Amino acid sequence: MNLITGLSMLDLSRFQFAMTTIFHFFFVPLSIGLGLIVAIMETLYVVKGDEQYKRMTKFWGRIFLLSFAVGVVTGIIQEFQFGMNWSRYSRYVGDIFGPALAVEALVAFFCESTFLGLWMFGWDRFKKGVHLAFIWLVSLGSAFSALWILAANSFMQNPVGFKIDHEFDRAVLVDFPALLTNHQLWLEFPHVLFATMLIGPFVVIGVSAFSLLRRKTEVDFFKKSVHIASLIALIGTVGILVTGDSHAYNLQFDQPMKFAAMEGISEDVGGKDEQQPWSVVAYTNPETHETEWSLDVPYLLSILAHHDVKGYNKGTETINKELHEKYDDKFGEDMNYYVPTNTLFYAFRVMAAVAGVLGLLAALAWWFTREKSTFDITKYRWVLWIFALSTFIPFFGTTAGWLITELGRYPWVVYGVLTIADAVSPNVSFASLFISNVVYFLTFTALGGVMIYLTRRVMIQGPEYVDETVDEEQAPADPFSADAFDGQGGKN
Amino acid sequence: MPSVLQILWFVLIAVLFAGFFFLEGFDFGIGMSLKGVAKNDEEEDALIESIGPHWDGNEVWLITAGGAMFAAMPYWYASLFSGFYLILFIILLGLIFRGVSFEFREQMETSKYRRLWTTIAAVSSFIVPFFFGLMFADVVKGMPMNATGDISAGFFDYFNIFSIVAGVAVALLSYMHGLNYMRLKLHNGSLVQRAIAQLKVLYPVLLAGEVAFAVTLYIYTDFFTNKPMITLGMLVVIVALTLAAWYTNIKGREGWSFLALGLAIVSVVFLLLIGLYPRVMVATDPANSILLKNATSTPYTLKWMTVIALTMVPIVLGYQGWSFWVFRKRIQVKGEK
Numbered sequence: 001m002n003l004i005t006g007l008s009m010l011d012l013s014r015f016q017f018a019m020t021t022i023f024h025f026f027f028v029p030l031s032i033g034l035g036l037i038v039a040i041m042e043t044l045y046v047v048k049g050d051e052q053y054k055r056m057t058k059f060w061g062r063i064f065l066l067s068f069a070v071g072v073v074t075g076i077i078q079e080f081q082f083g084m085n086w087s088r089y090s091r092y093v094g095d096i097f098g099p100a101l102a103v104e105a106l107v108a109f110f111c112e113s114t115f116l117g118l119w120m121f122g123w124d125r126f127k128k129g130v131h132l133a134f135i136w137l138v139s140l141g142s143a144f145s146a147l148w149i150l151a152a153n154s155f156m157q158n159p160v161g162f163k164i165d166h167e168f169d170r171a172v173l174v175d176f177p178a179l180l181t182n183h184q185l186w187l188e189f190p191h192v193l194f195a196t197m198l199i200g201p202f203v204v205i206g207v208s209a210f211s212l213l214r215r216k217t218e219v220d221f222f223k224k225s226v227h228i229a230s231l232i233a234l235i236g237t238v239g240i241l242v243t244g245d246s247h248a249y250n251l252q253f254d255q256p257m258k259f260a261a262m263e264g265i266s267e268d269v270g271g272k273d274e275q276q277p278w279s280v281v282a283y284t285n286p287e288t289h290e291t292e293w294s295l296d297v298p299y300l301l302s303i304l305a306h307h308d309v310k311g312y313n314k315g316t317e318t319i320n321k322e323l324h325e326k327y328d329d330k331f332g333e334d335m336n337y338y339v340p341t342n343t344l345f346y347a348f349r350v351m352a353a354v355a356g357v358l359g360l361l362a363a364l365a366w367w368f369t370r371e372k373s374t375f376d377i378t379k380y381r382w383v384l385w386i387f388a389l390s391t392f393i394p395f396f397g398t399t400a401g402w403l404i405t406e407l408g409r410y411p412w413v414v415y416g417v418l419t420i421a422d423a424v425s426p427n428v429s430f431a432s433l434f435i436s437n438v439v440y441f442l443t444f445t446a447l448g449g450v451m452i453y454l455t456r457r458v459m460i461q462g463p464e465y466v467d468e469t470v471d472e473e474q475a476p477a478d479p480f481s482a483d484a485f486d487g488q489g490g491k492n
Numbered sequence: 493m494p495s496v497l498q499i500l501w502f503v504l505i506a507v508l509f510a511g512f513f514f515l516e517g518f519d520f521g522i523g524m525s526l527k528g529v530a531k532n533d534e535e536e537d538a539l540i541e542s543i544g545p546h547w548d549g550n551e552v553w554l555i556t557a558g559g560a561m562f563a564a565m566p567y568w569y570a571s572l573f574s575g576f577y578l579i580l581f582i583i584l585l586g587l588i589f590r591g592v593s594f595e596f597r598e599q600m601e602t603s604k605y606r607r608l609w610t611t612i613a614a615v616s617s618f619i620v621p622f623f624f625g626l627m628f629a630d631v632v633k634g635m636p637m638n639a640t641g642d643i644s645a646g647f648f649d650y651f652n653i654f655s656i657v658a659g660v661a662v663a664l665l666s667y668m669h670g671l672n673y674m675r676l677k678l679h680n681g682s683l684v685q686r687a688i689a690q691l692k693v694l695y696p697v698l699l700a701g702e703v704a705f706a707v708t709l710y711i712y713t714d715f716f717t718n719k720p721m722i723t724l725g726m727l728v729v730i731v732a733l734t735l736a737a738w739y740t741n742i743k744g745r746e747g748w749s750f751l752a753l754g755l756a757i758v759s760v761v762f763l764l765l766i767g768l769y770p771r772v773m774v775a776t777d778p779a780n781s782i783l784l785k786n787a788t789s790t791p792y793t794l795k796w797m798t799v800i801a802l803t804m805v806p807i808v809l810g811y812q813g814w815s816f817w818v819f820r821k822r823i824q825v826k827g828e829k
Contacts, residue, residue, distance in 0.1 A: 062599075065595060066595060066599070069591060069592050069595040069596075070592060072548065072551075072591055073587060073588040073589075073591035073592055074588070076551075076554075076555065076584060076587050076588070076591075077584055077588075079555055079558050079559060079562070080558065080573060080580055080584055082562065082573075083558075083562065083569045083570050083572065083573025083574060084573045084574055084577050084580055084581070085574070085577075087570035087571070087573065087574035087642070088570070090562065090566050090569055090570040090573070091566050091567055091570045094562055094563070094566020094567075094569065094570065094789060095566060095789040095790055095793050096793075097562070098559070098561075098562035098563030098564070098566055098569070098789065098793075099563040099789075099793055099796065099797055101559045101562055101563065102556065102559035102560050102562065102563035102564075102797065103559075103563075103800055104559065105552060105555045105556040105558075105559040105560075106556055106559070106800065106801065106804045106805070106808065107800075107804060109552045109555055109556070110549060110552050110556070110808045110811075110812065111808075111811075113548035113549040113551070113552050114549040114808075114811055114812050114815050115811075116548065117544070117545030117546060117548060117549060117815060118545060118815055118818065120544070120545065121541075121544055121545040121819065122545075122818070125818065165790075172789075172790045172792070172793070173789075173790065173792060173793045173796075174792065176792075176793075176796045425570075425574040425577075425642075426642055427574055427575065427642040427643060427644050428574055428577045429577075432577050432578050432581075435578070435581075436577075436578075436581050439581075439585065443585065443588065447588075447592065450592075450596055454596065454599045457599060457601065458599070
């Protein structure tokens, strides 16, 4: 504990982990989602031979590359920080967690980065079909990356396939395939993939709306782009609601404290023949852990949690007692099993609201951009403004989702196996941690700022900018100027 | 005695780091040459283009080395990464800014900001190899640590004559490796001529640096006491490869020159890891050094990882090699004949 600031090493380490993963996770789903859209656009180009789709591939490809670059560099932090900040964690579960990360690098990262290089610089060197295969390999690689890192996270949420080696005081792997058959993984992985299908499309929808607000050129280009994006977003919405529901449902059994906090239940609720109300808003006193007030909708919790009109759930008080009974032998009586209830409660509502709003907006965007549609959206600036600002909405949803997932696992870093307090590096100094927190924060602010600035610039240059590079590319004298997005950048 | 699997993974991690320094070595060299050799925008464009499709894939060698270390030797990974917290933090910042610099530079509006990102690319391309050289020198020198492997060290444990010499040597090797790569990838022109002129001066400097490295290695480490013949042999190999690179450089055989200096870099990595063996971390108090046989994951995990690595590595080498072959054509600086 540091006397001056009142912050402990553990606080700083946790804050740093949260900051680096949240920032990283802005760009990862954006890259995966945009990568999918770009791949679909290029597929349409190859199948239909319509140049407009090639222009779309290149234009949205520029934004995809920006987000990919930031995603990659912030990803390196992730791999290093387990050893740097969480060395005791690394020793304790390295036998299990390490392989997932190593396989991710070997299977996914090489694939993504190599084929992205070929895609970026290979526009005029390959047959259309081969070039198309590159972007799909990038997409496949990023999906594999998500699979393996979520397999690692799923182990932390719901540890499987291991035993405790008391001689070396560590957890060791006894069943490697179990990491991939972990049911937690098959709740998380699809949920995250569907989230990418909201983030990517809404950046396309938002940037299109911003563009049309600036000037009414290239209307066909942006309409077609939004039509594709909104269809993907609709699939994403349905998917995220279905997987989100089964995810939350399973939490009742896997991590009851997380579930109770998400629903703000401090006392047991319902019974064999009783309905359970669902709180729209509520406040739980962080000291007494009692719900002080709430606004309830009858029956709704039973429907959500049991897919029935009646049901029963334990409140945080009961769960706290049960956890003490179960774990006091191992972790001692002083453990605090309460999680930050209000944060989880509202994060869950933010996440659900984001999904609902985005679903609605996606449906509208799809409707407005049908070929048959007679509605001229460019005349309604306020509608465009709504779509433009919707660019930022999905990021609140993903951040809320991770806050629930990670904060709700408290006090453990590996559920029921290792506490967060026992995971942190003992030898990293307070000064080091403080410096790295501050510098990371400044770096991320700068990167985020430049990223938004450049996205805006790509938008202002518009699809026409891509046309110029296309022309230059086809000049046989200098095939390397092809480097798809090179050329006049900065010179005009 | 470590088991066969443990030795295999020690070798594999050594190979991954060697691959990283060989491949990213020239990326860093090209990055530094943006300030060291290039004189205008067109030359900078051509240099970045020469590594454009490859540098990201090359960097994955480091990610994989780190991942392999975590998976196969968690006790090494935990001790090294937490013990060199600030050094690795600086390396991370270097990798972050180098990583975005090319893309950001490309998209900048004014030449002022383009130049800013060029400078960032050059500086970060120096920082990463310098601090990696420094860190690995400190690892073989030995650090104050407890029996668990937690390092608690002071400024001069990190920054000393040996580690600074090693850092400078690795950065210089990377720079020259980049210049050699430039000769291979670019059409001959004034840019390449300047690189050749620099190389002529730099080879004697590098040899002096290697001698300084050997002397400080003798003073600061136990390499010459533990394994005098191998250490001496490896040092001779490094110097011989440097001489070969120098000679072929004068003769205009740029391919051989590139290969020889690249192998010199690989030899440096192997020298350090051979001297490290059978330890993975050297402690100031020898009783606390972490031994390979105690540092690894279970045989079960190592077996799985071996199967996966032996399946995936040939595939990765295949397509990564193919991407180099696809872009084998030399690059012309715009506006030059």
